[in-house]
Amino acid sequence: MHIVIMGCGRVGSTLARALERRGHTVAVIDMQPDAFRRLGPDFTGTTVKGVGFDREVLTEARIGEASAFAAVSSGDNSNILAARVVRETFGVENVVARIYDPGRAEVYERLGIPTVATVRWTADQVIRRLLPAGSEPQWRDPSGSVRLMEVHVDSAWVGRTISQLEQASGSRIPFLARLGTGHIPKPTSVFQDGDLVYAAVQDSRLAEVEAIFGAPPKED
CATH class of the missing domain: 3.30.70.1450 (Regulator of K+ conductance, C-terminal domain)
Incomplete structure (x- = not known):
C-alpha cells in the first residue's frame, strides 16, 4: 500500500526505509531538502519539500492514493494539524501523530487522533x-x-x-x-x-x- 510520512528526521527516515523494505510505496515530506539524505541511496520512494498540512504538498505526495499517514516531525502542532487535515480533508482513516507532550496526546486520543507520546513511550521503555x-x-x-x-x-x-x-x-x-x-x-x-x-x-x-x-x- 502507499504510505505518506511527514518528517524525515531519525524516526521518519527509519520508518520510511522499514516500510519500503516491506514492499510498500512511501512518500516522505520535509521542509528541509537536506533531511532526505537520511533515507540513503537505496530509497526509491518519493520525497516532497514542504509542510505536511499543505494540501498541494500532500497531493504531490499522492495522499489521494494513501492507505496511511504518519506525522513524525519535531513539532506537536504541525503533527496534529497534518493528521487532522489528512483525515478530514482527504479521508485517510489510518493516521498517527507523534506528540512530545503527554497531556496533549491524551486530549487528541479522545478526539480520535491516534498518537505516540514520545516522552511517555521512552519512560515506559526505561521502566x-x-x-x-x-x-x-x-x-x-x-x-x-x-x-x-x-x-x-x-x-x-x-x-x-x-x-x-x-x-x-x-x-x-x-x-x-x-x-x-x-x-x-x-x-x-x-x-x-x-x-x-x-x-x-x-x-x-x-x-x-x-x-x-x-x-x-x-x-x-
Missing part, C-alpha cells in the same frame, strides 16, 4: 528495563481486568516447556521473542536462555505471576 519483573503492561483490555506483560523469567526455567510455564503460573503465553523475532510457541516449545516471555495475566494475579516467574521453579 521495563529498570524493573525487569515488569510493572508496565504492553496491552490492557478495555475492562482493565487482563493485561499482556513482558515478564522476567528466572534462568532456572530454561529447558522447561511453555506448557510447564503456563501450568505453574496459571497464565497464558501467547508469544515470545527470541533473538529479536516473535514466535508463537507450541505447548511443547522449550523456554531458552535469552527468550522474552509475554504472558496474558489477570490483573488481580499480576504480583503472584511475577513472583512465580521471578523465582526458580519448584521441584516436581
Whole structure:
C-alpha cells in the first residue's frame, strides 16, 4: 500500500526505509531538502519539500492514493494539524501523530487522533528495563481486568516447556521473542536462555505471576 510520512528526521527516515523494505510505496515530506539524505541511496520512494498540512504538498505526495499517514516531525502542532487535515480533508482513516507532550496526546486520543507520546513511550521503555519483573503492561483490555506483560523469567526455567510455564503460573503465553523475532510457541516449545516471555495475566494475579516467574521453579 502507499504510505505518506511527514518528517524525515531519525524516526521518519527509519520508518520510511522499514516500510519500503516491506514492499510498500512511501512518500516522505520535509521542509528541509537536506533531511532526505537520511533515507540513503537505496530509497526509491518519493520525497516532497514542504509542510505536511499543505494540501498541494500532500497531493504531490499522492495522499489521494494513501492507505496511511504518519506525522513524525519535531513539532506537536504541525503533527496534529497534518493528521487532522489528512483525515478530514482527504479521508485517510489510518493516521498517527507523534506528540512530545503527554497531556496533549491524551486530549487528541479522545478526539480520535491516534498518537505516540514520545516522552511517555521512552519512560515506559526505561521502566521495563529498570524493573525487569515488569510493572508496565504492553496491552490492557478495555475492562482493565487482563493485561499482556513482558515478564522476567528466572534462568532456572530454561529447558522447561511453555506448557510447564503456563501450568505453574496459571497464565497464558501467547508469544515470545527470541533473538529479536516473535514466535508463537507450541505447548511443547522449550523456554531458552535469552527468550522474552509475554504472558496474558489477570490483573488481580499480576504480583503472584511475577513472583512465580521471578523465582526458580519448584521441584516436581
